[in-house]
Amino acid sequence: xxxxxxxxxxxxxxxxxxxxxxxxxxxxxxxxxxxxxxxxxxxxxxxxxxxxxxxxxxxxxxxxxxxxxxxxxxxxxxxxxxxxxxxxxxxxxxxxxxxxxxxxxxxxxxxxxxxxxxxxxxxxxxxxxxxxxxxxxxxxxxxxxxxxxxxxxxxxxxxxxxxxxxxxxxxxxxxxxxxxxxxxxxxxxxxxxxxxxxxxxxxxxxxxxxxxxxxxxxxxxxxxxxxxxxxxxxxxxxxxxxxxxxxxxxxxxxxxxxxxxxxxxxxxxxxxxxxxxxxxxxxxxxxxxxxxxxxxxxxxxxxxxxxxxxxxxxxxxxxxxxxxxxxxxxxxxxxxxxxxxxxxxxxxxxxxxxxxxxxxxxxxxxxxxxxxxxxxxxxxxxxxxxxxxxxxxxxxxxxxx
Amino acid sequence: xxxxxxxxxxxxxxxxxxxxxxxxxxxxxxxxxxxxxxxxxxxxxxxxxxxxxxxxxxxxxxxxxxxxxxxxxxxxxxxxxxxxxxxxxxxxxxxxxxxxxxxxxxxxxxxxxxxxxxxxxxxxxxxxxxxxxxxxxxxxxxxxxxxxxxxxxxxxxxxxxxxxxxxxxxxxxxxxxxxxxxxxxxxxxxxxxxxxxxxxxxxxxxxxxxxxxxxxxxxxxxxxxxxxxxxxxxxxxxxxxxxxxxxxxxxxxxxxxxxxxxxxxxxxxxxxxxxxx
Numbered sequence: 289x290x291x292x293x294x295x296x297x298x299x300x301x302x303x304x305x306x307x308x309x310x311x312x313x314x315x316x317x318x319x320x321x322x323x324x325x326x327x328x329x330x331x332x333x334x335x336x337x338x339x340x341x342x343x344x345x346x347x348x349x350x351x352x353x354x355x356x357x358x359x360x361x362x363x364x365x366x367x368x369x370x371x372x373x374x375x376x377x378x379x380x381x382x383x384x385x386x387x388x389x390x391x392x393x394x395x396x397x398x399x400x401x402x403x404x405x406x407x408x409x410x411x412x413x414x415x416x417x418x419x420x421x422x423x424x425x426x427x428x429x430x431x432x433x434x435x436x437x438x439x440x441x442x443x444x445x446x447x448x449x450x451x452x453x454x455x456x457x458x459x460x461x462x463x464x465x466x467x468x469x470x471x472x473x474x475x476x477x478x479x480x481x482x483x484x485x486x487x488x489x490x491x492x493x494x495x496x497x498x499x500x501x502x503x504x505x506x507x508x509x510x511x512x513x514x515x516x517x518x519x520x521x522x523x524x525x526x527x528x529x530x531x532x533x534x535x536x537x538x539x540x541x542x543x544x545x546x547x548x549x550x551x552x553x554x555x556x557x558x559x560x561x562x563x564x565x566x567x568x569x570x571x572x573x574x575x576x577x578x579x580x581x582x583x584x585x586x587x588x589x590x591x592x593x594x595x596x597x598x599x600x601x602x603x604x605x606x607x608x609x610x611x612x613x614x615x616x617x618x619x620x621x622x623x624x625x626x627x628x629x630x631x632x633x634x635x636x637x638x639x640x641x642x643x644x645x646x647x648x649x650x651x652x653x654x655x656x657x658x659x660x661x662x663x664x665x666x667x668x669x670x671x672x673x674x675x676x677x678x679x680x681x682x683x684x685x686x687x688x689x
Numbered sequence: 690x691x692x693x694x695x696x697x698x699x700x701x702x703x704x705x706x707x708x709x710x711x712x713x714x715x716x717x718x719x720x721x722x723x724x725x726x727x728x729x730x731x732x733x734x735x736x737x738x739x740x741x742x743x744x745x746x747x748x749x750x751x752x753x754x755x756x757x758x759x760x761x762x763x764x765x766x767x768x769x770x771x772x773x774x775x776x777x778x779x780x781x782x783x784x785x786x787x788x789x790x791x792x793x794x795x796x797x798x799x800x801x802x803x804x805x806x807x808x809x810x811x812x813x814x815x816x817x818x819x820x821x822x823x824x825x826x827x828x829x830x831x832x833x834x835x836x837x838x839x840x841x842x843x844x845x846x847x848x849x850x851x852x853x854x855x856x857x858x859x860x861x862x863x864x865x866x867x868x869x870x871x872x873x874x875x876x877x878x879x880x881x882x883x884x885x886x887x888x889x890x891x892x893x894x895x896x897x898x899x900x901x902x903x904x905x906x907x908x909x910x911x912x913x914x915x916x917x918x919x920x921x922x923x924x925x926x927x928x929x930x931x932x933x934x935x936x937x938x939x940x941x942x943x944x945x946x947x948x949x950x951x952x953x954x955x956x957x958x959x960x961x962x963x964x965x966x
Binding site: 365 | 791
């Protein structure tokens with residue numbers, strides 16, 4: 289790729305923060321300590337490098353504190369890296385906080401001009417796009433009202449509207465997609481789509497893996513200030529989600545557990561096409577979740593339930609033995625194995641969490657409930673690259689007259 | 690990298706204009722009298738000082754050399770307005786970085802426009818005050834338009850001098866918040882009385898005995914750029930006399946030193962600003 293096609297080049301960038309031990313950094317404290325306040329150094333970014341090609345949507349993911357927002361601020365020139373360099377080719381608009389710099393006493397109109405000027409727009413340009421900005425925000429009626437009287441939604445809408453209408457070459461977005469009501473969100477999505485269609489570059493930071501997967505052409509994964517991996521969104525997001533599960537799951541338990549203890553769920557084993565598979569299965573496999581339960585006393589017609597959630601929290605499926613019309617009868621103390629079989633797994637690529645419960649006959653008293661405790665990863669399998677949670681085994685047909 | 694360059698400032702004229710307007714509009718918004726306050730404020734100050742120093746303490750005004758003026762309030766205004774401009778700029782500038790923390794942490798723009806636009810907003814008031822003063826002088830039969838070129842040069846130098854100091858204190862205060870108390874409530878108060886504003890430079894003794902030492906008090910006074918500014922403004926407006934070339938050279942030099950040091954300090958410290966706030 290030639291240099292001309294790179295709009296943002298992040299080259300070996302490091303950023304160090306000072307964490308002060310004392311809040312008191314007054315003159316008195318400075319004099320008595322004879323020098324600068326004591327601080328600890330903390331590397332928010334370490335030797336991060338990547339190139340953003342022109343016209344792409346580049347995603348930065350990572351857990352809280354991984355440095356992705358710091359990186360975005362470095363690109364936006366708000367922070368200066370302590371090492372390395374960042375070269376940017378084009379006008380940047382950063383959606384880091386909407387309506388930053390609004391003056392509460394001034395009218396919406398005055399604030400549009402002020403905010404646009406802060407974002408680097410000339411007065412002539414603001415005049416030209418003023419009506420678009422106001423219309424986009426849907427604030428025609430309130431534009432001469434002081435913004436202190438705006439609702440928080442109106443405030444954010446106006447801020448977003450100004451920032452997006454600055455007509456930048458590069459847009460930096462930090463988790464602000466989730467603003468406003470549904471109508472406004474749809475307008476934002478349309479604006480983004482239009483923006484991307486115009487061949488402009490977007491750098492996106494978000495926790496919403498679904499939208500990242502859909503929007504981004506390339507994704508970089510940061511962890512503790514280091515670049516872990518970058519590349520195809522699907523691969524990187526998969527790796528990230530795998531990490532998240534492992535990290536939160538140090539002793540083999542991911543979610544919460546409760547219950548009265550008449551029975552305990554000892555473990556769950558995954559089998560794909562009759563072979564033990566650890567936690568990786570393919571879409572289209574015959575999946576069995578083999579639940580090992582120890583009855584600690586005599587149980588009358590207990591019920592075993594299972595549910596599946598996506599890692600993002602979407603409840604995909606839930607069932608139990610009673611709904612499956614299986615009666616476990618009277619169970620004597622000891623170990624029993626309950627198999628939950630899915631003849632053909634229709635879940636698409638992603639990380640899912642299995643919850644398992646053993647309850648009494650009514651399903652109201654929980655003997656042992658292990659919520660979202662058993663993660664498993666679904667790979668592409670059948671060669672399905674469809675999007676979403678489920679494959680619907682759909683087909684297409686076209687008829688020509 | 691994120692150090693403001695002069696080119697960036699030059700490209701930010703619209704931003705500077707908008708920030709200045711924000712400062713001006715924001716200040717008197719929601720007040721009934723609005724813009725009138727920018728006139729009422731100095732008027733009340735003048736009346737107070739005239740009452741205390743003119744009526745109670747009976748401090749005499751000098752007789753204007755060329756103008757023949759003998760009017761204490763006018764005499765006060767000639768020195769007080771330049772001082773008030775300097776003092777408001779310096780005390781207000783200390784808040785511009787800290788007060789715009791949200792903005793600095795979220796958006797990039799050349800940071801120097803913050804103290805710059807603040808000084809410009811005060812300059813608007815200063816210009817109004819000066820216009821009122823020139824009109825007032827007309828009532829007393831003094832045609833101040835004759836000295837207008839000198840007045841404009843002095844105002845320009847004062848703006849440059851003030852801007853340098855304002856930039857320095859604005860960025861320093863982001864790192865050391867004591868400054869706004871030290872400068873705002875202590876130093877500026879003291880400096881007001883250490884400048885020949887309510888009294889004349891000729892009232893300052895040439896030498897004073899202090900702890901057995903002879904201190905050349907007036908010579909020390911004359912080293913203070915603000916004292917020289919106050920004297921020069923008064924000389925031009927009250928006496929109707931053009932300042933000497935050496936006065937202009939002194940004030941010019943002070944302004945250049947102030948703006949260069951202020952600029953250097955600002956660009957040295959501004960890049961870590963977003964983290965310190």
